[in-house]
Amino acid sequence: MESVLERISLDHETKAVLLGKPSALRPVYQLMLAHESGEWKPAAELSAGLHLDVDQVAGYYWQAQQWGREISAGE
């Protein structure tokens, strides 16, 4: 993984998330995974930790799902 990342220049924060290192963005990544797997309790906790509104975040995920489906259906 590290060798792959060396071949592309990414910002420091994103690299840290990819390598499992502590980063300010890590909770955002975990929030994404929680929504993907339907782990609603951790999703709510992570949202609260990031000072985000739980329902709004769920709405974003739903919007993203619909957008993804529309886009990939056209391909």
Place this chain on the structure above:
Amino acid sequence: MRYVARQPIFDRDEKVFGYELLFRNGIENCFSGDRDEASRSTLDSSLLLGLDVLCDGRHAFVNCTRDTLIKGLVTLLPPNLTIVEILESVPADPDVLEACQKLKQQGYMIAVDDYVAGDPREPLAKIADIIKVEMQLTTEEQQAELIEQFASRHCRMLAEKIETHAEFLRARDQGFVYFQGYFFRRPEMLSTRDMPAHRLHYLRMLQEVSRPELDIPELEKLIKAEASVCYRLLRYLNSAMFSFSREIHSVKHALSLLGEHDVRRWVRLVAAVGAGQDKTSDLVLSALVRGRFGELLAPSVEHESPICFCWGYYL
């Protein structure tokens, strides 16, 4: 209805067979029966409307409680797409068995969740089409026993909680037919194979549009180097969506017409779809969803959205 997640279930070729749907309403994410007639029909019809969209025409594993089963609520879903997943908490009593038989006659498939060695639900397992075994709750020996006992042409074994690619391969060797878990989304997958040249190329494009200042000549060079991207860009701009008075033939012209914001958006999209051509479509979709989710979240978490969009692709 906004709290919906789906966990993909793969077959032996790593193609998506179906999804286990997880809703927030109801206890333990279950599709639980509501005693209130009105709200019940609301839930059911929204589920019905959403099912083929939610699962892209693939199978939907829908969790059922005893109550849902006996009341036959699940029959509101199409039998050809629905797999009735009977939760671990449901006992194999005569009413449950009768309900399952009825569902089978109607064309539904039955899956038994979290089956373990010496499970008291054997009568249920005997009529099941799919038996789900959680890998972390059973020993390898028990798994082999269960496979020997139940695996047949009529009953297929599903390995649950597969977290790494190595676990997937091991379960496949054991004789499991379906696989559920997030083994495919682990970054380790990246290191296990060399990145094909065109993927690296797409990554460079993504990287280019993630810069605060767009370097148009450089981007043009990258786009021109990939024929399929060139073709898509020109086809897109010449489509009915834009009614430019004359046809656009050059990449340079195309980029100037689109404007910075749309160029970034469009390149990300094409690169994400293009780079995923050798992957299952589910991975591409999940990359797109992640990317868009990142974009939407970005303003609230004080980080640039292009970076968040790229995540969908990398992670």
